[in-house]
Amino acid sequence: MKRLLAAIAAFGAALPVAAEPVSGVTLFRQNCATCHGLDARGNGPMAGVLSVAVPDLTGLAAAAGGAFPMAEVVAVIDGRRAFPAHGGPMPIFGFTLSGEMVVLTPPAGGEIATSQEIAALAQWLESVQE
Known part of the structure; x- marks a missing residue:
């Protein structure tokens, strides 16, 4: 029994830990501050x-009538909605x-499926609204 427990413990220790x-x-x-x-x-x-002028992202909620436009922000970041920048599209971060995958449920309703990283980025942008 001790050998089995030692083998299980050793195997578990060898597994990668999720970052x-x-x-x-x-x-x-890392991805947005350059612009x-x-x-x-x-x-x-x-x-x-x-x-093209780089938008002030702290005023997105104000421009949308007071509610942060989570679905639109996610769509621009992940590339579902093309957005012009430097003569071409803004980089599509959905690839990187x-x-x-997570599902966001904004106060306005609906569900938005996106990656955990894009969700974290969009939620941070929501937190800096003025």
């Missing part, structure tokens, strides 16, 4: 060389921000 999900702010800094700035106000280092 902690990356936070929304970290994902934003949108660390504070999401559209003032990143690339903003001056792009052919993948992982476990």
Whole structure:
């Protein structure tokens, strides 16, 4: 019995441990801040060389009448909705921000299926609304 328990313990110790999900702010800094700035106000280092104005992402809820447009934000980030940037589409992060799928249920209703990383990023953007 002791051998069996030791074998099980050794096998369990050899299994990879799931990584902690990356936070929304970290994902934003790694993928979005170059254009949108660390504070999401559209003032990143690339903003001056792009052919279109980089939006201030802290005003999305205000522009939508006070409710954060979660479905629209997820659709732009993951590429379901094309968005022009630097003469072409904004990068499609649905290809790189993948992982476990989750379902968001925004207060406005409905369900949004997306990756855990895109959900974290969108939820962080929701938290910085003014």
